Each structure stands twice: as C-alpha cells, then as structure tokens.
Amino acid sequence: MPTGYAGKLLFVNLSTEEIQEEELSQELTEQFIGGYGIGAKILYDRMPKGADPLGPDSYIGFMTGMTNDTKTLFGGRYMLVHKSPVTGGWNDANSGGHFGPELKKAGYDGLFVYGKSEKPVYLYIHDGEAEIRSAEDLWGKTTKETLEILKEKTGEEKVRAAIIGTAGENQSYLACPINDGHRAPGRGGGGAVMGSKNLKAVAVRGTLKTEVADADLIRDTNMEITKSMKENKGMQRLGERGTGGGTPANSLSGDAPVKNWKGIGILDFGEDSAEKVGSENMDRYKTGKYHCNSCPLGCGATYEVEDGRWPVGDTERPEYETSGAFGPTLLCDEEDVIIYCNELCNLHGIDTISTGMTIAWAMECYENGVLSKEELDGIDLTWGKGEAIVEMVKKMIHSEGVGKVLANGSAYSAKYFGKGEEYLQTASGIELPMHDPRYAPGLARTYQFDPSPGRHVKGGIGGLHMSNKQEGDKYDYNDTGEKDVELTAHREVLNSAGLCLFGSGATPRRLQHQLIRGITGRDFNNDMGYETGLRIYIQRHAFNLREGITPKDMTITLRAIGEPPQTGGPLEGITVDHKKLGENFYTTLGWDMDTGTPPKEQMEKLGGLEKVIEDLCGTS
Amino acid sequence: MKVTVKYIGFQPLQELRKTAMEIPEGFTLQDLMEKIKESRPPYEKKLLDRATLLVNREKGDLEGTLKEGDYVLILVPLGGG
Numbered sequence: 001m002p003t004g005y006a007g008k009l010l011f012v013n014l015s016t017e018e019i020q021e022e023e024l025s026q027e028l029t030e031q032f033i034g035g036y037g038i039g040a041k042i043l044y045d046r047m048p049k050g051a052d053p054l055g056p057d058s059y060i061g062f063m064t065g066m067t068n069d070t071k072t073l074f075g076g077r078y079m080l081v082h083k084s085p086v087t088g089g090w091n092d093a094n095s096g097g098h099f100g101p102e103l104k105k106a107g108y109d110g111l112f113v114y115g116k117s118e119k120p121v122y123l124y125i126h127d128g129e130a131e132i133r134s135a136e137d138l139w140g141k142t143t144k145e146t147l148e149i150l151k152e153k154t155g156e157e158k159v160r161a162a163i164i165g166t167a168g169e170n171q172s173y174l175a176c177p178i179n180d181g182h183r184a185p186g187r188g189g190g191g192a193v194m195g196s197k198n199l200k201a202v203a204v205r206g207t208l209k210t211e212v213a214d215a216d217l218i219r220d221t222n223m224e225i226t227k228s229m230k231e232n233k234g235m236q237r238l239g240e241r242g243t244g245g246g247t248p249a250n251s252l253s254g255d256a257p258v259k260n261w262k263g264i265g266i267l268d269f270g271e272d273s274a275e276k277v278g279s280e281n282m283d284r285y286k287t288g289k290y291h292c293n294s295c296p297l298g299c300g301a302t303y304e305v306e307d308g309r310w311p312v313g314d315t316e317r318p319e320y321e322t323s324g325a326f327g328p329t330l331l332c333d334e335e336d337v338i339i340y341c342n343e344l345c346n347l348h349g350i351d352t353i354s355t356g357m358t359i360a361w362a363m364e365c366y367e368n369g370v371l372s373k374e375e376l377d378g379i380d381l382t383w384g385k386g387e388a389i390v391e392m393v394k395k396m397i398h399s400e401g402v403g404k405v406l407a408n409g410s411a412y413s414a415k416y417f418g419k420g421e422e423y424l425q426t427a428s429g430i431e432l433p434m435h436d437p438r439y440a441p442g443l444a445r446t447y448q449f450d451p452s453p454g455r456h457v458k459g460g461i462g463g464l465h466m467s468n469k470q471e472g473d474k475y476d477y478n479d480t481g482e483k484d485v486e487l488t489a490h491r492e493v494l495n496s497a498g499l500c501l502f503g504s505g506a507t508p509r510r511l512q513h514q515l516i517r518g519i520t521g522r523d524f525n526n527d528m529g530y531e532t533g534l535r536i537y538i539q540r541h542a543f544n545l546r547e548g549i550t551p552k553d554m555t556i557t558l559r560a561i562g563e564p565p566q567t568g569g570p571l572e573g574i575t576v577d578h579k580k581l582g583e584n585f586y587t588t589l590g591w592d593m594d595t596g597t598p599p600k601e602q603m604e605k606l607g608g609l610e611k612v613i614e615d616l617c618g619t620s
Numbered sequence: 621m622k623v624t625v626k627y628i629g630f631q632p633l634q635e636l637r638k639t640a641m642e643i644p645e646g647f648t649l650q651d652l653m654e655k656i657k658e659s660r661p662p663y664e665k666k667l668l669d670r671a672t673l674l675v676n677r678e679k680g681d682l683e684g685t686l687k688e689g690d691y692v693l694i695l696v697p698l699g700g701g
Contacts, residue, residue: 233663237631238698246630246698253672253695266677266693275628320698435699466699468670570672570695572679 002029003213004070004519009042010108010130012123014197015056015115019130024109030522031608034066034109036092037496037536039081042112044539045611049546053083053189054171054196056116062162062202063110065498068101068293069210070519073222074503076101076293079495080162080185082193083547085173086409086429090451090543093176093185095162096292100498102160105206113199120169122161122201124154127208135200139169142347143178150203161203165349168195170399172407174354177201178346182300182316183292186351187430188452213521221514226296229506238502239289239297243320244279250320251277251328254439254571255466257432258328259383260360261425261559264569265328273333277323282335290316292500299502308336310390318342318352321456324434325356330363330389337386341393348397354409357431359392361410365420375417377401427556428549430454437578438562438571440465441474444578445484445585448556451540457501459491459533460484460585477580481588484581489533496536535606538598542612551586551596621645621688625656629671629696633664636694643686649673650682652692671696 001007002024011020024038032038039061051057060082067075078100084091103111107128120135133153138146143163150161160179167175168191175191176184194200212218229235237245250256251274252265259268275281283301290300301317318326318338322345326338345352359381365371366381373380377395379402381388395403405416411429414420425432427447433456437444442462450458456466461484464470490509497516499507507515509526516524558564562575586593590602600617603609626638636656643652653673657665673680674693686692 234631241630243698249628249630249672249695250697252628252674252693253697255697255699266674271626271628271693440699463699466697469699568678570674570679 002026003211003521004066005029005034006104006107006109006208006210008108010111010125012111012113012130012132013115014113014117014121014132014199017132019132027608029066029520031532032536032539033493033496033532035063035077035496035498036079036081036540037492038110039063039079039092040090040536040539040543041608042110043081044543044546047083051083053085053088053193056114058083058193058196059112059114060190060193060197061110061112062103064100064104066496066519067498067515069104070212071215071218071222071294072499072515072519073225073294073296074500074507075498075515076295077498077500078103080177080190082190084188085192086189086411087453087549089547089549090540091188091190092452092540093187093190094457094495095179095183095185096295096500097160097180097183098293099160099162099179099204101293102204102206104210105208106204107206107208111202113197116196117198120198120200122150122203123199124203126154126156126205138200140166143349144181144347146201147181150201154203154205156205159203159205161201163201163349164191164194164199165347165397166399167191167348167350167397167407169200170404170407171195172350172396172399173409173412174351174358174396174407175349176351178349182346184346184349184351186353187455191349212519214518217518218515221511221518224511225503225506229296232505235297235502235505238299241279241283242299242301242317244282244318244323246320247323247327248274248278250324250434254569255436256324256328256434257425257436259331260329260364260423261432261436262364263328263331264566264571266569269328269331269333274328276333276335277327277338279317282317282339285339286317295500295503297502303339305336305339308339309386310336310340312340312343315339315343316346321434322352322356325353326389329356329360329434331384332386332389333384334386337389340390344393344397350397350407353433354431355393355396357425358396358406358410358413359389361413361420361423361425362392362406364423370420370423371417375402425557425559427454428554432557432560435466436571437462437560437576438566438574441576442480442484442581444556444561444576445581447560448554448578449551449582449585451537451544453554459488461487463487475574477577477584479584480581481584484585485588486530488537489530492533492536493529531606535608538603538606538609539612541596542609542616545596546615551582551593623652623686623688623690623692625652625692625694627694629667629694630698631667631696633667634660647686648682649675649680649684649686649692652686653682667696668694
C-alpha cells in the first residue's frame with residue numbers, strides 16, 4: 001500500500017448494485033499524486049469515449065487530495081471529476097470542508113460511481129464498508145435537511161456528506177453537490193451527473209488512520225507554515241474577513257465583472273455600493289469562524305441573519321465569487337439579496353458563479369429587448385432589482401418555468417431561445433468567474449485553454465496578474481510561455497495534493513514538496529513537480545481531445561479580452577492579446593495548436609500516458 | 621493645495637481610509653504615492669505599489685499632475701476566491 005494513502009479505490013455500479021474495491025497502486029500515486037490527477041487517469045482509462053455525461057456510462061469520481069488525513073495544514077480539499085454536461089468534456093471541481101478527509105478515514109482514496117440506480121439512493125461508506133441505501137425519503141429535501149437526516153439514519157453525528165438538492169435532482173447543468181452545508185465543488189455540472197444516476201448523496205464516516213512516512217517532517221513543516229502564516233498580513237486578513245473582504249476593491253479596480261462584463265465598476269456600480277457588498281459590512285451578522293479540515297486560518301464564517309427581507313437565520317458568509325456574481329455582475333448592492341441567494345444555492349445545490357452569471361445574461365437580454373418579460377415568466381429582470389433576482393434564483397433551483405432553461409446555464413439558454421448569444425460571457429460554454437482578464441490578462445489563457453475551462457483557480461501567469469505580483473508589465477505578451485507553463489504544471493500538483501490555494505501564501509513550493517516527502521517517504525523536488533504536473537495536465541487535456549475538443553473549439557467571449565475595449569475606468573483601452581498568450585503557451589509545451597496533441601516523445605518520456613499515446617498517436 | 625485620498629483594499633492600511641491631504645502645486649500622482657508610502661512599513665509599501673489608482677473616477681496616470689480638489693482612489697484587490 002502506498003504510504004500516505006488509504007490504499008484503496010471504491011467502484012460502485014448503480015445499475016447492478018455491484019461494489020468493488022481496488023488497490024491503489026504505488027505507480028498511480030507516484031505518477032498522478034491524488035485528487036483530479038488520479039481522477040483523470042481513472043476516468044480516461046475506464047470511461048468510454050462519447051459517453052453521455054448524464055447517461056449510465058458516465059463516471060463521477062470523488063477523489064481525496066493526497067494530503068487529506070495526514071495532519072498536513074491546509075490539506076483538506078477533495079475534487080469531483082466527471083464529464084461536464086455543459087461542455088461535453090473534462091470537468092474537475094474542488095471543494096473544502098471535511099468530506100475528503102472523512103472519505104479517506106473511511107478507507108478510500110477515491111470513490112467512482114457509474115451506472116444508474118432505478119430509484120433514489122445514497123451511498124454510505126464507513127471504515128472499509130460501503131452500502132447502497134434508499135434515498136426515496138430524501139429526494140426533494142434540501143442539502144441541510146438531508147445532512148441532518150443522514151446523521152439519524154447512520155447513527156453518526158459526525159457523518160459527512162456530499163449532497164445534491166433539487167437542482168441536481170432535476171439534472172440542471174449548473175447543479176453541484178454541497179458538503180458541510182456550504183462547501184461545493186461548484187463548477188461544471190457535477191450535481192446533474194449525480195442526479196442523472198439518482199444518487200442523492202455520498203455519506204462518509206471513518207475512524208481509520210492514514211499512515212505517513214515521516215510524521216516528524218510533517219510536524220516540522222507545519223511549524224514553518226504556522227510561523228509564516230502568522231507573519232503574513234494578507235493571510236491574517238483572510239482569516240478575519242474571508243474572500244468577501246475583497247469584493248469592494250475588486251468591484252472598483254476592474255478585477256470583478258460589472259453589469260455582465262459590460263460595466264465599469266467606479267462609474268456603474270460606485271463606491272458606496274461596492275462597500276456594501278463586502279464582508280466588512282456583512283460581518284455584522286457574523287457569529288463565528290468556519291475552518292475547513294486541517295485549516296489553521298478559518299477564512300469562512302457563520303452568520304445569523306434575522307433582519308432584511310429574507311431573514312434566513314443560520315447561514316454562512318458568502319465568498320467573493322458569490323458576492324461578485326450576485327453583486328456587481330448584476331448591479332445589485334443589496335446585501336440581503338446576496339446572503340439569501342447564497343443560502344438558496346447552498347440549500348438546493350447550484351453553482352453560485354454560473355447562477356449569477358446566467359441571470360446577468362438574461363438581464364442584458366431583457367434590457368435590450370432580446371428576451372421579453374413574458375419569456376421571463378413576467379419577472380421584471382432589471383439590473384439591480386433584488387426581488388427579481390431572488391425570484392429567478394428560486395425558479396432556477398426548482399426548474400420552474402423559464403428557470404428550467406436558465407438552470408442549464410447561459411449558453412444552453414441562448415441556444416434554447418435561439419437568441420442572446422452576443423451577450424454570453426463564457427469560456428467554451430462555462431460562465432466566466434469573478435476575475436477579469438482585462439485586469440489579469442494571463443487569465444485569458446487559463447480560461448480558454450485549461451481542460452476545465454473558465455476557472456480562476458487553475459495555474460498560470462494569470463494568478464500573478466490578479467495580485468499584480470508579476471515582474472514587468474502584465475500587458476507585455478512577449479515570452480509568457482515559460483512562466484505560464486511552469487506555474488500551470490506546479491498548480492496541478494498543489495491541487496491534486498488537496499492543498500488549499502489560500503494556504504499557499506504560507507506553503508510555498510519548497511514546503512509543498514517537503515510535505516509530499518513527509519507523507520509518502522519518497523523524494524520530491526521541483527523537477528519532479530513540473531513533470532508530474534505536466535503529466536496530470538496532459539491526462540486532463542487528453543480527455544477533451546479524445547472527445548473531439550481541440551484548441552479551435554476552446555473559446556472565450558469578446559468582452560473578457562477587451563473587444564471592444566472599455567471607454568473609461570481603470571481598464572480603459574485595454575485589449576488582451578489572448579491569441580499570443582495561447583500560442584506562447586502551446587509553443588513552450590511543444591504542442592500543435594491545430595490538433596492540440598502533445599508530441600508522442602514527450603508523453604513517452606513522462607510515462608503513465610500509455611492509453612493516451614495509443615488513442616492520440618496510434619501506437620503505444 | 622488639497623486633494624482627497626481614499627483607500628479601499630482587502631487589507632487595511634494604517635490610518636488610511638479617507639483623508640484630505642495637503643500637497644504642493646505640481647505634485648504628480650507618483651509624488652503623492654511616494655508621500656503616502658513614506659514612513660509606512662515595507663509590507664504596506666509593497667501593497668501600495670500594486671494598487672490600482674483612479675483620479676476623479678478615471679484611470680490614474682502616475683505622471684499626471686494633480687489639481688486642487690482631485691479625488692484619488694487607491695484600490696488593493698484580493699486575488700483569487
């Protein structure tokens with residue numbers, strides 16, 4: 001059994017109710033680390049090409065990060081892997097909370113579900129055992145209600161679960177499971193995949209212990225991380241105010257999109273509105289901090305909201321992406337709207353980013369007479385109108401009326417109505433998140449070409465640009481390839497290891513590699529990190545290529561690249577040479593920009609990609 | 621002459637929210653930022669170097685000369701989240 005791992009993967013066929021365990025090989029852990037690295041390898045090798053994302057041949061994987069349950073600080077994240085009903089291609093989504101470490105303590109590094117149950121079920125996995133149980137009495141219940149019932153049904157107060165709500169049950173493409181009440185692998189439609197299998201929830205409870213190679217090294221590394229964290233004022237601030245602390249400045253600086261990416265924050269939203277939608281304002285409702293597993297920082301918060309138009313009671317602080325998507329993107333500065341929409345999305349399991357962005361698309365269509373009030377079920381979907389936003393979110397989470405269409409996202413909706421395409425703000429159909437490539441140009445490449453498109457947490461020079469930490473001019477598009485590829489590759493390792501991105505301020509690469517050595521007992525250094533990251537990236541990318549998705553199909557909409565540029569504000573005149581960024585990236589990789597296929601020699605040298613080579617190059 | 625300076629950022633900076641500042645005629649935006657940065661700890665100087673600057677709600681030009689009554693907004697956003 002590989003050290004640092006539970007050593008087993010679980011496979012559940014819901015059509016036949018077969019449950020199989022497989023040993024996790026040492027080779028797989030060395031080549032793909034964990035998380036979506038191993039997930040990509042498993043799905044590529046086992047899922048048939050052309051499988052319907054919502055059909056029985058489709059797999060959905062719940063993959064723990066390698067650092068889960070190893071006492072590694074910031075090591076609590078897990079990943080969902082599947083084919084996206086939005087893109088028809090690869091999808092991975094990342095979540096915190098406690099689900100991943102609990103799955104590993106229950107004896108498994110990953111769970112893969114395929115087939116389809118005839119009736120609603122949930123999986124209960126506990127200390128090396130797995131059961132398929134009826135979920136007929138859970139269907140239709142919110143994610144929070146379901147969690148409470150699962151505690152009763154399992155007799156385990158400490159049970160953790162990834163649960164879909166009505167959005168997933170309705171197989172809405174924007175649906176996602178929710179774990180721990182408010183954490184979500186949100187993007188790309190994983191909730192729809194679960195719903196298509198009649199899989200209401202995966203509940204886990206474990207008391208097993210993961211053996212590590214060198215607990216002293218992990219402990220010493222944790223001490224370095226803690227010291228660094230205490231000296232890092234940015235991280236301290238994150239612990240106080242969460243990511244929502246950034247919403248005001250982001251709304252005005254050009255980083256956050258405004259009015260469906262058309263607006264200018266300082267002019268169209270304004271300072272007062274920007275400050276209203278930040279957590280410094282909303283934290284008047286704060287009742288406590290929330291920590292994900294193994295996190296010393298605790299950037300989450302619990303709230304109690306007993307005033308405003310929708311007093312939801314116990315809830316959680318909205319993250320930046322959520323407050324951005326329901327705030328400046330919709331020209332809404334009403335914090336009760338943002339808090340309530342966050343709660344609705346968590347209760348019913350739908351991605352807050354895509355929900356807000358789809359409503360933004362609909363608002364612009366309505367403004368321009370492209371969609372009528374009748375087509376929007378009589379809702380006066382005007383910019384900033386809080387009650388209309390809430391009404392539309394309710395329709396989406398329950399797939400009611402026009403909500404049934406919008407709950408599949410803006411790209412689907414434009415196709416359904418046969419109009420409004422000009423107002424889409426997407427990368428390959430995935431709604432863009434709350435970081436603007438006109439502000440952080442490297443993100444244009446990440447959004448367009450990452451195998452999971454439209455993600456702000458994948459690696460690359462865009463990450464430097466978001467914080468203006470680049471050397472030189474971020475709008476200089478010469479020689480971007482080397483740094484872009486390097487950062488991309490190393491981010492694959494951080495993610496697959498299950499480390500939180502927000503801990504990386506105190507966990508630089510050197511310490512990440514030290515942790516990997518402490519957990520696994522094997523050597524790990526910068527070169528190995530680069531190669532492993534590249535291998536993982538190619539495995540994810542190959543999934544798309546095999547589905548017929550090549551670079552020419554990887555798109556990004558025009559406002560995000562400044563075509564046309566804005567005429568005022570901090571991004572005045574900016575256009576992004578996204579083509580050059582893409583070309584530089586591919587040239588550094590040595591990949592053909594037409595086919596997208598990596599050279600056979602490169603893949604052979606990396607190893608672990610035999611099936612990819614066979615499929616894409618003809619022979620292994 | 622007087623200008624108003626306001627800071628909005630993910631991280632608070634010591635004694636910098638909204639304040640009126642007295643500056644000499646001919647001061648550029650760059651000069652103002654240097655004045656704000658002087659006697660601040662290195663960490664805050666770095667943040668201010670990365671800030672997005674607006675003057676009277678327009679993109680700030682570091683070489684541009686400030687005028688009486690100008691409103692300078694200093695923004696330090698959060699990356700990622």
